[in-house]
Amino acid sequence: MAETALSDETLRDTLRDKILADPDVILDDHDVMRALVAANERMLGSNVVDLRGIAMERLESRLDRLEDMHRSVIAAAYENLAGTNQIHRAVLRLLDPVSFEEFLASLGGDMADILRVDCIRLVLETAQSEEDPVLKRLDDVLCIAEPGFIDAYITDGRNLPIRPVSLRQTLPSSDAIYGEAASWVRSEALMRLDLGEGRLPGMLVLGSEDPHQFKPAQGTDLLTFFAGVFERSMRRWLS
Template sequence: MEQQGQSESRVETDAAPRAATTDEVLAYLTRHPGFLADHPDLVSVLTPPEHRRGAGVVDMQQFMLQRLQSDLARLKSQQRALISTSRSNLTSQTRIHAAVLAIVGASSFEQLIQTVTTDLAVLLDVDVVTLCVESDTGPLPRPPLPGVLLLPSGEVDRLLGADKDALLEDEVRGDPALFGAGAGLVQSEALLRLTIGSHAPAGILALGSRRPHKFKAGQGTELLCFLAQALEITIAQWLDLEA
């Protein structure tokens, strides 16, 4: 029985993991000098040596301090970017809401068109706003209202693509067909599809800015599309058109 107990004890001892010795750890780190750089999380749990200088002495405390300072600077930069983006999004949301209220608050169709082509530029902080509507009556007639431009049939799909409701572009030259006399100011643009009714011609709400990066590909378009939808519904109601 005693021999059996000794045998079982020996088996349990052999099965237990052996901790690495100090020399083995030193040898491993010597062979892998970039270990701490590859595993920066260890810096927060290591106990640094005293701050000493001399030949052959590595200032681990200074290394850790620099690492923490770098991480802190990165986090502060990310925080500033997040705050800036949040403020920008909030400002954009406020501007869109004000524009929608102005649209639905128009007391006549003529005032609605004037609000869109004049007031929205101020409310949305852009330079030019126009309404572009397709016409299939042959040679394009003179636009019926200031700020309303006529496009050839099929031009909306050609500009936006058949399956897109918005197109944002930066560093562009304004197209007079879309922005009329204000085209020379435009260096970035947002083109928003207007589907006013099943029997109405396709249209575009064109926003142009003199700032080259006011609009650019990759920006969110949800708020702008909401603005376009509010305009679609309001125009359809004034013209008594079926959706």
């Protein structure tokens, strides 16, 4: 028993010396500090209010909220950087084709993979009843529509302002664009294209099976930039 008591006393002395030599070890350990504060409150009794302890708890709670916010900001920054790199890759891919047919075909190939969407559709309005045979071969990417279709589809027939980019879940009328794929496309990004003076508008559509990939509350800066590059490429091919 004497040896046990001696060893306990030696252990306490050693621990005390270490704490005095480096008190930050205790101060930086939240669990140890909570245990010390709790022990101090028990010694004070139930009729004494420790205002300093209350203040420490509030400061600790505020610190936790700030740390959560800091992590959220960092995560958003990384996500934005990844999105920017993604759009840059897509823009470079737009510059690769040497023919209009190859340009359109790329939309149904690696462009969808780069943008991480399940399908891409290009909607062009035309007043002509006959279709170009070249365009007919690309009907899995290209959608030919009557004048006025694009604005009506974006607004769903309502009197709403037309924005350059609209993000939403798909509508029941989406089969006019996606065809059979309308059964599984659940959200979409609509980019209205200005194809130049004297031409009817166009629309680039990104479709996703994930109903939450495109939502109205999301930012559209990167897609607006991509749409601007795409419509300038289209003007070059149509000139």
